[in-house]
Amino acid sequence: MAEAVYILCALTSVSCAVLLLRAWKRTESRLLLWSGLCFVGQAVSNVLLFVDLVILPETISLYLPRMLATLASVSVLLYGLIWDAS
Amino acid sequence: MTLLRSMLNGAVAMGWLACALFFLRFWRQSNERLFGFFSLSFVVLAMNSVASALIDAQDERHHYIYVARLVAFLIILYAIWDKNRGNRRR
Numbered sequence: 001m002a003e004a005v006y007i008l009c010a011l012t013s014v015s016c017a018v019l020l021l022r023a024w025k026r027t028e029s030r031l032l033l034w035s036g037l038c039f040v041g042q043a044v045s046n047v048l049l050f051v052d053l054v055i056l057p058e059t060i061s062l063y064l065p066r067m068l069a070t071l072a073s074v075s076v077l078l079y080g081l082i083w084d085a086s
Numbered sequence: 087m088t089l090l091r092s093m094l095n096g097a098v099a100m101g102w103l104a105c106a107l108f109f110l111r112f113w114r115q116s117n118e119r120l121f122g123f124f125s126l127s128f129v130v131l132a133m134n135s136v137a138s139a140l141i142d143a144q145d146e147r148h149h150y151i152y153v154a155r156l157v158a159f160l161i162i163l164y165a166i167w168d169k170n171r172g173n174r175r176r
Contacts, residue, residue: 005149013159019166
């Protein structure tokens with residue numbers, strides 16, 4: 001059950017990133033670019049989540065890299081919203 | 087380490103909430119459903135971070151909080167699908 005949730009999180013976040021960046025290519029809307037980049041960070045974080053909790057042994061924790069990837073993706077979106085999109 | 091985790095989760099939660107407010111404003115200004123769904127999704131992600139900060143990492147229920155994250159991503163996917171469907175119809 002847990003493994004399925006982690007895999008689905010990774011797959012859905014990758015899909016979000018791809019769809020948002022494709023929409024950005026089509027429309028050239030800057031908001032879609034920043035949202036797409038944010039979801040690229042989320043995708044990285046969720047792939048790390050799967051690697052951390054399913055593949056790697058419990059002695060190795062990727063919690064910090066995962067959190068930093070998430071923080072980076074939030075920061076990218078906030079930067080875009082504040083400087084570019086409003 | 088626990089303090090660092092809580093601080094990072096708190097920062098991420100605040101960031102998602104700020105993004106949610108921006109998208110809420112865009113939704114009110116343009117009345118476009120896409121922005122409303124984005125706002126909702128970021129609120130769910132913020133709640134997810136708050137839950138991560140409050141639940142002990144050793145707690146065996148911790149994978150349930152990732153279900154909330156999955157729901158947030160599904161809302162975004164639905165929002166994009168909904169937007170594309172609207173464009174085709176026009």
